[in-house]
Amino acid sequence: MATQTSGSGGFLNNLGKIYGLYTGGFFGFVLLLAVAEQMGLPKKFIGYGFVFLTIAVYALIGVLSRTMDSGEYYVAGRTVPAFYNGMATGSDWMSAASFIGMAGSLYLQGYDGLAFVLGWTGGYVLVAILIAPFLRKFGAYTVPDFFSERYGGGLARFLAVIVLIVCSFTYVVAQIRGTGLIAQQFLDMPYNVAVYVGLGGILLCSMLGGMKAVTWTQVAQYIVLIIAYLTPVVILSAKKFGLPIPQFTYGQAISQIGALEQNMLQQGLADAKTLKLHAVPFQIRDPLNYFLLILCLMVGTASLPHILMRYFTTPSVREARKSVAWSLFFIFLLYFTAPAYAAFAKLEVYSLINSKVPIAELQNKAAWLFTYGKYGLVKVCGANADALQSIIAACGKIANHPGILRHQDLVLHPDSIVLSTPEIAGLPYVIVGLVAAGGLAAALSTADGLLLAIANALSHDVYYKMIAPNSPTSTRLIIARVLLLVVAVIAAWCATWFPPDILILVSWAFSLAAAGIFPALVLGVWWKGATSAGAVVGMAAGFLVTGFYMVATHWYKFPLWFGISNLAAGTFGLIVGFATIFAISLVTPKPSQAVRDMIDATRRPRGAPIMQDKGAAVAH
Amino acid sequence: MAQGTPDRYWSRTSTLMWIMLVLWFFFSFGVHFFVNDLNKFTMFGFPVGFYMAAQGSLIAFVVMLFLFASRQDTIDREEGVAEDN
Numbered sequence: 001m002a003t004q005t006s007g008s009g010g011f012l013n014n015l016g017k018i019y020g021l022y023t024g025g026f027f028g029f030v031l032l033l034a035v036a037e038q039m040g041l042p043k044k045f046i047g048y049g050f051v052f053l054t055i056a057v058y059a060l061i062g063v064l065s066r067t068m069d070s071g072e073y074y075v076a077g078r079t080v081p082a083f084y085n086g087m088a089t090g091s092d093w094m095s096a097a098s099f100i101g102m103a104g105s106l107y108l109q110g111y112d113g114l115a116f117v118l119g120w121t122g123g124y125v126l127v128a129i130l131i132a133p134f135l136r137k138f139g140a141y142t143v144p145d146f147f148s149e150r151y152g153g154g155l156a157r158f159l160a161v162i163v164l165i166v167c168s169f170t171y172v173v174a175q176i177r178g179t180g181l182i183a184q185q186f187l188d189m190p191y192n193v194a195v196y197v198g199l200g201g202i203l204l205c206s207m208l209g210g211m212k213a214v215t216w217t218q219v220a221q222y223i224v225l226i227i228a229y230l231t232p233v234v235i236l237s238a239k240k241f242g243l244p245i246p247q248f249t250y251g252q253a254i255s256q257i258g259a260l261e262q263n264m265l266q267q268g269l270a271d272a273k274t275l276k277l278h279a280v281p282f283q284i285r286d287p288l289n290y291f292l293l294i295l296c297l298m299v300g301t302a303s304l305p306h307i308l309m310r311y312f313t314t315p316s317v318r319e320a321r322k323s324v325a326w327s328l329f330f331i332f333l334l335y336f337t338a339p340a341y342a343a344f345a346k347l348e349v350y351s352l353i354n355s356k357v358p359i360a361e362l363q364n365k366a367a368w369l370f371t372y373g374k375y376g377l378v379k380v381c382g383a384n385a386d387a388l389q390s391i392i393a394a395c396g397k398i399a400n401h402p403g404i405l406r407h408q409d410l411v412l413h414p415d416s417i418v419l420s421t422p423e424i425a426g427l428p429y430v431i432v433g434l435v436a437a438g439g440l441a442a443a444l445s446t447a448d449g450l451l452l453a454i455a456n457a458l459s460h461d462v463y464y465k466m467i468a469p470n471s472p473t474s475t476r477l478i479i480a481r482v483l484l485l486v487v488a489v490i491a492a493w494c495a496t497w498f499p500p501d502i503l504i505l506v507s508w509a510f511s512l513a514a515a516g517i518f519p520a521l522v523l524g525v526w527w528k529g530a531t532s533a534g535a536v537v538g539m540a541a542g543f544l545v546t547g548f549y550m551v552a553t554h555w556y557k558f559p560l561w562f563g564i565s566n567l568a569a570g571t572f573g574l575i576v577g578f579a580t581i582f583a584i585s586l587v588t589p590k591p592s593q594a595v596r597d598m599i600d601a602t603r604r605p606r607g608a609p610i611m612q613d614k615g616a617a618v619a620h
Numbered sequence: 621m622a623q624g625t626p627d628r629y630w631s632r633t634s635t636l637m638w639i640m641l642v643l644w645f646f647f648s649f650g651v652h653f654f655v656n657d658l659n660k661f662t663m664f665g666f667p668v669g670f671y672m673a674a675q676g677s678l679i680a681f682v683v684m685l686f687l688f689a690s691r692q693d694t695i696d697r698e699e700g701v702a703e704d705n
Contacts, residue, residue, distance in 0.1 A: 111655070114673040118648060121678050125644040128685050129637050133692075247675065251665030279670045281655045291649055298648065316703045318693055325685035332682050339674040603630055604701045 012079055019084075022057075023223050029053065034430040043429045047186035050437040054224060055201040058217045058444065065209035065216055070473045073210030073480065074141040074456060076313040080215055085319075086326025088218035089310045091225055091445035093120075093331055095171075096178025097506050099225060099442035103341035104414025110278040112285045113342075117335050119294045119510075121328060123301025128324035131302055132311040134525045134602050136320035139609025140312065142453075143305040143517070144461045149610065150524040151532040152595065154466055159539045161457045163516030164305045166547075168450045169491065171304075171509040175447035176202075176495040179440060181415070185375060186436045192496050198444070199492045206448045207481055210456075214448045215313060221441035222330060228438020229334050229418075233341055236425040246340035253343040254279055260350040269353050270407035278346060285565075292568035293507075300510025300570060303517035306446075306453035317605035345417045348424050349410065356404045359395050363388045368423040369410075377416035381409050451491070455484035507567045508550055515573020516543035519581055525603070527585075528596050534585035542577025546570050629699035636695065640688055647677040647684075 011018065033046050071077050080088065098120070106113040140146050143164060148157035179198030184191045205217040237246035240253075257278050264270035276283045282290060301307065310327075314320045357365045362380070372378045373385025381401070383394035395401050395409065418439075422431040459480035464471060471479075520539050523530040549569040552558030564571060598610055651658075651672050658669035666674075696702035 111670055111673065114670075118652075118673055118677060121681050122644060122648045125640065125681055125684060128688055129640045129644075248664065251663070251671075253665070254667070254670065255662070255665040279659065279667045281659075281669065287653075291652070294648060318689075318696070318703060321689040321692060322686075325682070325689050328685050329682050332678050336675050336678050600626060603633070604626065605696050605703050606701045 012081075015081070015084060019219060019223065022220060023227075026224060026227065030430065030434055033433065034428060037428055037430050044188070046430055046433045047436065050433040051183065051186055051440060054437045054441065055204070055444075058201065058220060058441075059204035061217045061220055062205040062207070062209055062213040065213035067209050067212050068474065068477060070141075070477060072212045073477055074312075074460065075309075076210075076212040076215045078313055078315055080313040080315075080323075082314060082319040082323035083326050084219050085215070085310060085314050085323040086328075086330050087222040088215045089307065089323070089327035090330035090334075091218045091222035091441065092214075092310055092449040093307060093327070093446070094225065094334055094442050095175055095446040095506070096182075096439060096443035097174065098334065098338075099229065099439050100178065100182075100415050100418050102335075103338045103345070104412070104417040106339050106342035107345055107412065107417050108276075108414060109284050110276050111281040112283060112290060114339070115285065115290050115293045116297065117338065119297025120301060121332060121335055122294070123298035124324055124328040124331070126298060126302035127307070127311075128321055130522050130526070131308065132324050133317045133320050133605070135308060136311050136314060137317050137605060137609060138602050139611040141611075142456050142460050143308050143521075144457060145465075145611060146524065147520065147535070148461075148465065149598070150595070151520070151530075151535045153532065155536050156520075156532060156539070157461055157465065159536060159543075160517065161461050163513065163539065163543055164457050165454055167304065167509040167513040167516070168306060168454050169487075170505050170512075172447055172450040172454070172487075172491045173494045174505045175443045175450065176492050178443040179447065180495060182436055182439050182443065185419075186433065195492050195495050198440075198447075199488055201440075202444055202447045202451065203485065203488055205444065206452055207484060210477075210480065211309075211313060211452060214452055215310075217448065218445045221445040225438040225441040225445075226330070226333055228434045228441070230337060231434060232422045232425060232427060232431050233337060233344065235427060235431075236344055236421060237340070239425060240344070246344070247336050250340040250343040253340075253347045257343065257346050257350060260347070260354050263354055264350065264407055267354075267356075268406075269356070269404075274408050278343070286563070288563065289565050289568060292564060292571045296511045296514055296568045296570035296574075297507070299514040299518050299574060300512075303513040303521065304510070305457070305513075305517075306449040309453060309456075310449070341418055341421060345421060345424065349412070350407075353405055353407055353410070358404050359392055359409075360388070360403075362391070362405065368420050371423060372413075372416045372420050377413040377419075379411040380405070382411075447491075451484055451488050454487050455480055458483045458487070504567070508569070511546050511550070511566075511568065511570030511573065512543065514570035515546035515577055519574065519577035523578075523581055525599070528599050529585050529590060530581055531585040531588045531591055533588045534581040534583075537584050538577045538581035541580045542573035545576045546573030549573075626701075629695070629701050632695050632699065633692065636688070636691060640684060643680070643684055647680045651677065 033049055037046055067073055102116060105116060135146060138146055144157045144160035147160040176195055176198060180191050180195035183189055183194035183198050187194065206214050233246045234244045237249045238244040241249035243249050261275065261277055265272055265275065285293065311320045311323060314323050352366055362369060369378050369385045376384050378385040380391040381394035381398055383390050385391055419435060422435060459476060463479050464476050516539055519542060520535040546569045549572055550566045553560060553566045601607060601610055655669035658672060659667040661668040663671060
């Protein structure tokens with residue numbers, strides 16, 4: 001923990017020691033709770049212990065990192081080494097949806113769900129080769145800063161701010177919702193109260209220290225979330241296959257699943273219409289939608305401002321590139337494990353079904369169904385599996401029901417897979433608490449990054465650059481904090497009544513970011529001929545086309561274009577965006593020599609940044 | 621400022637970018653076009669097409685990025701545009 005350091009120099013020189021101690025301390029804490037559980041500590045207190053202690057540590061780091069320096073507040077003083085920025089990006093990136101929801105989607109969708117795994121990793125290749133090093137050289141505080149300098153003026157900045165706020169806000173609502181769901185389950189609080197408790201945790205991390213505080217809490221949160229994600233599945237793999245490497249052993253699970261699938265179909269335990277074979281592609285998405293979804297997620301990754309701004313914090317362009325590689329490595333550790341979760345859970349469930357267990361005996365054979373049925377995450381015969389009597393009654397109402405559990409009787413909510421694995425594996429409750437702490441870390445860290453991106457766009461781009469360019473640093477930093485609080489409260493308020501599926505919300509945010517930001521950003525660096533008029537019209541056109549397609553097809557029964565689902569709506573925006581920028585740039589006057597020189601300087605790592613850190617632009 | 625070689629620096633950088641982009645396309649899309657053919661083979665229990673989407677391409681992305689960072693750094697140094705330190 002960062003408690004023993006005074007100056008940031010001492011802290012930065014001892015990162016390995018500090019986070020090593022922190023990791024050791026966390027393991028010790030888990031062991032302590034494990035012992036306490038064996039000695040009879042009630043489950044409720046284990047849940048409280050995990051949630052409150054981890055939040056307290058994050059808050060402590062947040063308070064210790066408080067700052068009144070704008071360079072530290074906006075870009076962590078540009079001192080974060082590649083390795084640690086990679087970890088921070090990892091937890092910034094991996095949200096409640098990745099941590100809790102992704103394994104569940106893979107369980108339900110099999111091969112077709114892998115579009116998310118591919119899309120959310122491959123995008124980093126685009127970040128590294130096309131964008132991050134150049135933005136680092138540019139020396140901006142926010143992504144809209146780049147648009148304003150490159151495309152000369154307020155309009156490009158304003159459009160970038162709009163896109164940033166729309167996509168980040170949709171995304172942050174989903175995170176706060178995730179925080180609330182976890183706090184609800186492990187603290188037994190009403191959801192609406194839990195949302196505000198989660199919000200308190202988020203604000204404690206980011207209010208006082210901005211990017212500097214968020215960076216160092218995100219590193220701490222990454223450590224918790226990766227330990228929490230790997231532990232249950234590693235133990236499960238060792239128990240079932242005698243080898244603690246789940247990423248390797250789940251191959252055997254996949255082949256067993258294939259055999260069980262055939263058996264269920266032959267024995268009438270599954271309906272050929274509803275059973276999706278796990279390893280067989282294109283049963284849920286046709287190839288066109290599968291590949292376009294991958295494309296939108298990848299390009300969206302390379303356009304999300306809360307991710308791009310993490311690469312502003314490295315000490316150099318070289319470190320920025322290395323840092324993208326580390327980011328992907330740390331993200332990869334979780335994403336290549338998620339399919340193992342899905343396979344192990346599926347093997348367990350299919351084995352249960354193949355054993356032809358009578359509905360009346362489910363309580364004894366698979367008690368975990370009822371643990372999560374209580375929260376509405378497991379349904380049997382259409383009824384919540386909260387009590388044995390209610391599902392017996394529900395199955396009794398189905399015509400010709402054989403009285404034993406069939407594949408089509410059991411419906412698992414995606415969120416139940418990761419949460420229930422410890423119990424399926426017969427692990428003590430302390431591991432369940434650990435998983436909850438990990439999910440919370442994932443949701444909090446992403447929410448922090450997103451809120452900061454939104455608040456910084458409002459305070460730096462809108463207030464400072466557009467409304468009051470002469471305001472002193474202290475005023476700007478106070479405004480930044482007030483806006484952070486306001487945005488956070490609005491987001492939490494939305495989360496208390498926002499119903500839709502998290503994964504849809506998140507996919508939309510990616511498509512919107514891809515359509516609005518990517519073409520102008522990439523061409524801004526890679527094509528000197530891109531003009532202001534082209535960029536402005538291209539951004540607006542791409543964003544509007546994508547937004548229109550989502551709204552029209554989701555709510556107004558608008559017919560699909562070429563059968564492309566609105567999850568991949570960014571495809572149209574990308575095409576329109578690139579085409580518009582090209583076309584208009586060719587007919588408008590070329591960018592001035594000053595702009596072309598600026599692009600040259602952006603491309604070369606050596607030399608001073610284009611924008612100086614104290615806020616005054618010097619390039620023009 | 622190293623005004624002598626900016627064109628060569630940028631053309632080498634661009635070439636590297638295009639190579640990476642082709643590899644990116646191959647591991648993101650190309651190899652998965654053949655998932656049904658690859659699934660006819662099995663490796664450690666994994667159908668190979670499934671394996672590529674669940675792990676193979678991911679490993680390739682990670683390796684690619686470390687190689688990219690070191691290759692680009694070499695280009696920076698050779699063309700005299702690397703940062704000091």
